[in-house]
Amino acid sequence: xxxxxxxxxxxxxxxxxxxxxxxxxxxxxxxxxxxxxxxxxxxxxxxxxxxxxxxxxxxxxxxxxxxxxxxxxxxxxxxxxxxxxxxxxxxxxxxxxxxxxxxxxxxxxxxx
Amino acid sequence: xxxxxxxxxxxxxxxxxxxxxxxxxxxxxxxxxxxxxxxxxxxxxxxxxxxxxxxxxxxxxxxxxxxxxxxxxxxxxxxxxxxxxxxxxxxxxxxxxxxxxxxxxxxxx
Numbered sequence: 587x588x589x590x591x592x593x594x595x596x597x598x599x600x601x602x603x604x605x606x607x608x609x610x611x612x613x614x615x616x617x618x619x620x621x622x623x624x625x626x627x628x629x630x631x632x633x634x635x636x637x638x639x640x641x642x643x644x645x646x647x648x649x650x651x652x653x654x655x656x657x658x659x660x661x662x663x664x665x666x667x668x669x670x671x672x673x674x675x676x677x678x679x680x681x682x683x684x685x686x687x688x689x690x691x692x693x694x695x696x697x698x
Numbered sequence: 699x700x701x702x703x704x705x706x707x708x709x710x711x712x713x714x715x716x717x718x719x720x721x722x723x724x725x726x727x728x729x730x731x732x733x734x735x736x737x738x739x740x741x742x743x744x745x746x747x748x749x750x751x752x753x754x755x756x757x758x759x760x761x762x763x764x765x766x767x768x769x770x771x772x773x774x775x776x777x778x779x780x781x782x783x784x785x786x787x788x789x790x791x792x793x794x795x796x797x798x799x800x801x802x803x804x805x806x807x
Contacts, residue, residue, distance in 0.1 A: 617793060628702075628784055628797030636792060644794060645699070674739060684728040684793055686746040687786075692739055 588612050590690035592677050598696045599667045607662040607693050609677030616682040618660040619644075620652060622673040623692075629676060635660055636682070667697045700725045700789045704798035711775045711805045719770040719801045721785030729788035729795065730761050732770050736781045744770070744783075775805045 593608040609618065616637050621629040621644075631644030635654040649671060651663045660679075664671060677690040701724035711717055723730070732744040745752050749763040756775075761768040772779055782802050786795040 619794070621795075621797075628799050629786070629795075630797070631794050634792060634794060642792070645796075676741065678795075680793055684748065684788065686731060686743055687729075687793065687795060688743065689733075689741040692741075694739075 590677055590679055590688050592675075592690040592693050594693060595691070596694045596696075598698065599664075600698055601668060603667050604663070604665050605667065605695075606664075607675055607677075607695075609660045609662070609679075609690060610658055611660075611677075611679040611688070612658065613679060613688065614657070615679035615688075616657075617680045618654065619678040619687065620650070620660065620662045621676045621678065622646065623676060624673050632662065632675075664695075667695075669697045671695065672697045700727065700787055700796050702785060702787050702796050702798040704783075704785050704801050706801060707799065709801055709803045711772075711779075711803065713775060713777060713805055713807050715775050715805075716771070716773045717775065717803070719772070719783055719785075719803075721768040721770070721787075721798055723766050723768075723785075723787045725766070725789050726763065727766075727787040727789045729786075729793055730763075730768055731786050731795065732759055732768070733784045733786065734779075734781050735784060735800070741784075772803075775803075777805045777807055779803060780805045
């Protein structure tokens with residue numbers, strides 16, 4: 587099992603550019619999440635999904651969109667990147683019951 | 699939403715020392731996790747512990763759900779224990795974790 591993987595590992599964008607971050611899990615988990623971590627802080631929830639075809643907003647959803655077309659994949663999109671979106675992005679997944687969330691290795695994004 | 703607070707914010711230890719990290723949360727929870735973020739940024743699951751006590755090697759954790767706090771114990775600390783320890787809690791359907799601000803631990807040789 588690869589667990590939770592994220593692509594890419596690192597990316598530099600210019601203000602206004604768009605990009606998509608990919609999260610994939612091979613544990614057949616129903617729930618998937620996108621978090622961001624700013625320097626010196628804990629993680630904050632951006633969007634989440636409780637099953638294929640569903641998405642919902644988290645604590646800091648503005649400027650991001652998500653899609654869950656396949657159970658194993660959760661995509662995070664930035665339509666028009668801003669310097670405030672410079673952060674480390676973590677994806678996580680879990681089963682449908684309260685249980686351990688498993689995190690990917692993170693994607694470092696720098697917006698200039 | 700739920701509030702999660704961790705203390706102390708920073709901890710400097712001599713190798714071999716023991717320590718206790720605390721996590722307070724503002725509401726009843728159905729998920730409480732402890733993580734270690736290593737110097738390379740990787741988040742490592744330590745414990746899933748919404749209540750009770752668990753041990754894993756030199757680490758152990760206790761959550762007293764009725765009093766809304768959790769403790770992480772590090773015994774005989776090693777330099778590899780350095781990093782940031784996060785507590786995260788969830789209280790509702792969706793299992794959406796709220797993270798505390800973390801405790802930054804530095805273990806000196």
